[in-house]
Amino acid sequence: xxxxxxxxxxxxxxxxxxxxxxxxxxxxxxxxxxxxxxxxxxxxxxxxxxxxxxxxxxxxxxxxxxxxxxx
Numbered sequence: 001x002x003x004x005x006x007x008x009x010x011x012x013x014x015x016x017x018x019x020x021x022x023x024x025x026x027x028x029x030x031x032x033x034x035x036x037x038x039x040x041x042x043x044x045x046x047x048x049x050x051x052x053x054x055x056x057x058x059x060x061x062x063x064x065x066x067x068x069x070x071x
Contacts (some may be wrong), residue, residue: 021025
């Protein structure tokens with residue numbers, strides 16, 4: 001479906017260009033679609049999650065050690 005849309009858009013562009021040749025009106029510049037950047041969010045999220053988990057474990061062990069020391 002994307003190919004059809006692309007072809008339809010290109011056909012419309014060409015029609016406008018040909019019409020412009022006969023009428024003398026300049027053709028409007030075509031804006032190119034920007035390419036989406038690769039997603040790195042999943043990797044970042046996983047790393048942050050792992051760091052958070054490690055922090056939590058460290059905190060727990062610290063509390064346990066403190067509790068044991070008090071006794």
